[in-house]
Amino acid sequence: MNRINLISEEIELSSSSKEWYRNGLGFQCTQCGNCCTGPPGAVWFNDQEAREMAAELGMEVDDFMNTWARRLRDGWSLKETLTSHGWDCVFLDREKVPGKAVCRLYGSRPKQCRTWPFWPENLESPQAWEAAKRETPCPGMGQGPLIPIEDIRISRDDQF
């Protein structure tokens, strides 16, 4: 084995040893809406996602941007509104389904939303996972069916 192969094997070993979740992680969303609210934050999206969200709403992209987006230092974010729960994403709907908080743009929600809770920072360690679960709080983390490692990797590596 040459040096390049050795190095890539070491990288692979070190990355798989970090995958403490290799047997999967339980997750089942309860539609509580907690990950779509909280302190002021950002829901980032890119140009393609803007087109998809505008299309789902039947709007021109320019109108969508003017109505629902805001420019922050690091990019474009969806707007937020202050409610009794915190700063809700503008597309969080607390009326449609009694007792639930659902996304009005579920079919075209941005990557940041689609990949939750399998963000790299939440997967750093079991402690990071538990902290995200506790601090969000996300009652779906650790519950329900096991999400296999292959699916976790897809979300983890498909970041905004």
Ligand code: SF4
């Ligand atoms: S906080 Fe967790 S359980 Fe609640 S809506 Fe978000 S993903 Fe679902």
Ligand code: SF4
């Ligand atoms: S787009 Fe939908 S899933 Fe994403 S933060 Fe807003 S309400 Fe939540």
